[in-house]
Amino acid sequence: xxxxxxxxxxxxxxxxxxxxxxxxxLGGITVHHRAGYALYDQPVVAGYDPDPAARARLLQDAxxxxxxxxLDELLADPAVGVVDLATPHHRPTRLPVVEQVVAxxxxxxxxxxxxxxxxxxxELVELAEAxxxxxMVNQNMCFTPSAIALGRALVDDRVVGEPSYAQLVAxxxxxxxxxxxxxxxxxxxxxxxxxxxxxxLQMLFGPPETVYAMTGHDVSQPGVTxxxxxxxxxxxxxxxxLVVVSTGTYYGTEPVRHGDEAVWVQGxxxxxxxxxxxxxxxxxxVDGGSxxxxxxxxxxxxGTWFPHAFGLTMAHLRQALAASRTxxxxxxxxxxxxxxxxxxxxxxxxxxxxxxxxxLGDRYDPAYGTGWSHGYSTWEPPLPAxxxxxx
Ligand SMILES: NC(=O)c1ccc[n+]([C@@H]2O[C@H](COP(=O)([O-])OP(=O)(O)OC[C@H]3O[C@@H](n4cnc5c(N)ncnc54)[C@H](O)[C@@H]3O)[C@@H](O)[C@H]2O)c1
Numbered sequence: 001x002x003x004x005x006x007x008x009x010x011x012x013x014x015x016x017x018x019x020x021x022x023x024x025x026l027g028g029i030t031v032h033h034r035a036g037y038a039l040y041d042q043p044v045v046a047g048y049d050p051d052p053a054a055r056a057r058l059l060q061d062a063x064x065x066x067x068x069x070x071l072d073e074l075l076a077d078p079a080v081g082v083v084d085l086a087t088p089h090h091r092p093t094r095l096p097v098v099e100q101v102v103a104x105x106x107x108x109x110x111x112x113x114x115x116x117x118x119x120x121x122x123e124l125v126e127l128a129e130a131x132x133x134x135x136m137v138n139q140n141m142c143f144t145p146s147a148i149a150l151g152r153a154l155v156d157d158r159v160v161g162e163p164s165y166a167q168l169v170a171x172x173x174x175x176x177x178x179x180x181x182x183x184x185x186x187x188x189x190x191x192x193x194x195x196x197x198x199x200x201l202q203m204l205f206g207p208p209e210t211v212y213a214m215t216g217h218d219v220s221q222p223g224v225t226x227x228x229x230x231x232x233x234x235x236x237x238x239x240x241x242l243v244v245v246s247t248g249t250y251y252g253t254e255p256v257r258h259g260d261e262a263v264w265v266q267g268x269x270x271x272x273x274x275x276x277x278x279x280x281x282x283x284x285x286v287d288g289g290s291x292x293x294x295x296x297x298x299x300x301x302x303g304t305w306f307p308h309a310f311g312l313t314m315a316h317l318r319q320a321l322a323a324s325r326t327x328x329x330x331x332x333x334x335x336x337x338x339x340x341x342x343x344x345x346x347x348x349x350x351x352x353x354x355x356x357x358x359x360l361g362d363r364y365d366p367a368y369g370t371g372w373s374h375g376y377s378t379w380e381p382p383l384p385a386x387x388x389x390x391x
Pocket of ligand 1: 025029086087
C-alpha cells in the first residue's frame with residue numbers, strides 16, 4: 001500500500017531540474033507530451049524508439065535531446081533521471097520495457113492504461129515494488145488545471161459536504177478505422193478511453209465497493225470490433241452513488257465530446273458542475289429553498305487538457321520525486337483504477353454486480369479514501385510559460 005506523509009510542498013523546482021526526461025516510445029501521443037513539457041519547462045534530454053521516423057520527430061521537437069539507438073543506451077545516459085514511457089500498453093510490448101527500466105532503477109511515468117487487465121497491471125506494480133522504483137501512471141485528465149482545482153474544492157474544501165451522487169457523461173463519435181490498433185484490441189472503450197474517467201474518479205472518490213456495467217458495441221461503427229461503450233453504476237463505501245455514461249458510438253445531435261465531459265457532484269452542502277476545460281462551479285440552495293446561488297471557484301483561463309495537462313503531469317512527478325513525496329496517480333493507487341476496469345468487463349460479460357474486493361483481493365481496503373489523499377496533493381502546479389497561456 002502507498003503511504004503518504006503530508007509535509008509542505010518543496011520550494012520552486014526543489015531539485016527536479018536534475019531529473020532529465022528520457023522518452024521511451026515516441027509515437028503519436030508523445031508529440032502532445034513534448035508540447036506540454038515545453039510549456040512548463042520540463043526538459044526532454046533523450047528518447048528511444050525503434051522507428052527512425054519517430055526518432056527524427058523527437059529531434060525536430062527537442063533539437064538538444066539525444067536520440068538513442070537502444071533502450072539500454074537511453075537508460076545508461078546519465079542525463080536521464082526519469083523515464084517517460086509511452087509504448088503501447090499490450091503486455092508483450094510493455095512488460096519487457098518496464099523490466100529494463102526497473103532494473104536500471106529509473107523512476108517512470110507510464111501512459112494509461114497501465115495494462116490491459118488487472119492481473120497484468122499487478123505484475124508491473126509488483127515488479128516496480130520489488131525493484132524499489134517509483135512509478136506514476138499518466139492519468140492526465142487528473143492534471144488539467146481545472147481538475148486540480150476540482151480536487152481541492154471537493155476533497156480539501158468539501159464544498160458539497162460528503163458527496164452523495166455524481167454523474168459523468170461522454171457521448172460522441174469515435175470511429176477508429178484510421179488507426180492501426182485502436183478499437184481492435186480485446187478491450188477497447190473502457191480500457192482505452194473511459195480509463196481517463198476512472199482515473200479522475202479514483203482521485204476524487206477512491207475505490208468503489210461495487211461495479212455494475214453495461215458494455216457493448218454498435219455493429220455499424222467503423223473500426224471498432226469490440227466494446228464501443230461502457231456505462232457504469234458505482235457504489236462507494238461512503239454511500240456515494242455514481243453513474244458514468246461513456247460511449248464513442250454516438251453520432252446524434254447532442255454530442256458531449258471527450259475533453260468536454262459533463263461532470264456533476266452533489267452533496268448536502270451543494271452541487272458542483274465541472275468540465276475538464278471548464279470552470280468549477282458551485283451551486284447552493286439559498287436557505288434550503290428553491291432559489292439557487294452560483295459561484296465559480298476556478299475560472300477556466302488556466303489551461304486546456306492538450307497540452308497543458310501533459311506538462312503538468314510530468315511537472316508533478318518530477319517535483320514529487322525531488323521532494324521525496326508519493327505522486328498522485330502512483331502505480332499502487334492506479335491498481336484501484338485497473339480493478340474498476342477489470343470489474344467493468346467482468347460485470348458486462350456476466351451481467352452481475354462485481355465487488356471490487358473480488359478483483360483486488362487483500363489489496364482492497366474499504367477505508368482507503370481518495371486517491372487525492374494518497375499522493376502529493378499539496379503540490380503547487382507551476383504556471384505555464386507566458387506564450388502558452390490559453391485564450
Ligand atoms: N490522452 C492520452 O493520454 C493518450 C492518448 C493516446 C494514447 N495514449 C496511450 O499512449 C500509448 C501509446 O499510444 P500512441 O497513440 O502514441 O501509439 P503509437 O502506435 O502512435 O506509438 C507507439 C510507439 O511506440 C513505439 N514502440 C513500440 N515498441 C517499442 C519498444 N519496445 N521500445 C520503444 N518504443 C517502442 C512504436 O515504434 C511507436 O512509435 C498507449 O498506451 C495509449 O493508450 C494516451
